[in-house]
Amino acid sequence: MTASSSPVAVVTGGARGIGLAVAQWFLTHGHRVALWDADAVTLRATEAALDDPSRVLAIHCDVSQPAQVTDATEQTESYFGRIDALVNNAGVAVFKPIGQTSFEEWQTVLGTNLNGPFLCTQAIAPVMLKTGGGSVVNIASISGLRASTLRVAYGTSKAALIHLTKQQATELGTVGIRVNAVAPGPVDTEMAKLVHSAAIRADYHDVIPLERYGTVQEIANAVGFLCSAAASYVNGQVLAVDGGFDAAGVGLPTLRKTAVQ
Numbered sequence: 001m002t003a004s005s006s007p008v009a010v011v012t013g014g015a016r017g018i019g020l021a022v023a024q025w026f027l028t029h030g031h032r033v034a035l036w037d038a039d040a041v042t043l044r045a046t047e048a049a050l051d052d053p054s055r056v057l058a059i060h061c062d063v064s065q066p067a068q069v070t071d072a073t074e075q076t077e078s079y080f081g082r083i084d085a086l087v088n089n090a091g092v093a094v095f096k097p098i099g100q101t102s103f104e105e106w107q108t109v110l111g112t113n114l115n116g117p118f119l120c121t122q123a124i125a126p127v128m129l130k131t132g133g134g135s136v137v138n139i140a141s142i143s144g145l146r147a148s149t150l151r152v153a154y155g156t157s158k159a160a161l162i163h164l165t166k167q168q169a170t171e172l173g174t175v176g177i178r179v180n181a182v183a184p185g186p187v188d189t190e191m192a193k194l195v196h197s198a199a200i201r202a203d204y205h206d207v208i209p210l211e212r213y214g215t216v217q218e219i220a221n222a223v224g225f226l227c228s229a230a231a232s233y234v235n236g237q238v239l240a241v242d243g244g245f246d247a248a249g250v251g252l253p254t255l256r257k258t259a260v261q
Helices: 017-028 040-050 066-080 103-129 152-175 190-195 198-207 216-227 253-259
Strands: 008-012 032-037 056-060 085-088 134-139 177-184 238-241
Touching (some): 008 017, 008 066, 017 032, 017 040, 017 085, 017 216, 032 040, 032 066, 040 056, 056 066, 085 216, 103 134, 103 152, 103 177, 134 152, 134 216, 152 177, 177 216, 216 238
Parallel strands (some): 008 032, 008 085, 032 056, 134 177, 177 238
């Protein structure tokens, strides 16, 4: 256990992508960080790369499993002595037509994307209260705000997570724990580079007013703001970090380009 009294953030799905960028934001801003991730191999590689055992704790944890969440919470509190922020970032996706999405796939997606934030927040809130409260940020998605093809499980899980955020904020806000959500639009992660074809990327550029993907650092900056004292009166909100994707609706690229000439 470290002797430092600096704040502690738990980031689920923290071994790569948005989760790792969020963890790095916290480290840069004076926090200690617990990385929870179900991918043990990537988690250990990230832990070794960060190489800071006094400030970084890596825990193998599947957030859809209550016993593992309880154990990870206990390990984190024992190691650091406190928890001040929780970022529910761990998520999975299945992109299939409704008729081809199995019930098992549906359950898997909701198990991680919805049950996970419920379980983690429920487990960590009592620890936060020991030091006066804290902040929770749920990583939702633009797919939770607007429907899209092939996202029946993913989009539904993220829409439910947005409402869970409001439920949590309503109850936990009364005891000093703020809960908000960030809804990223398309983000230039390694996974996106692998699964988004050139045609898909061009389509996104056409319908996003900023005409580009977001970066993991831009998502991390939004999360960091919501966890900071600068957002001390922000509770129960959903911040879309999407380049204007949701605001623009469907949009017609040809008309938009004509309007700015």
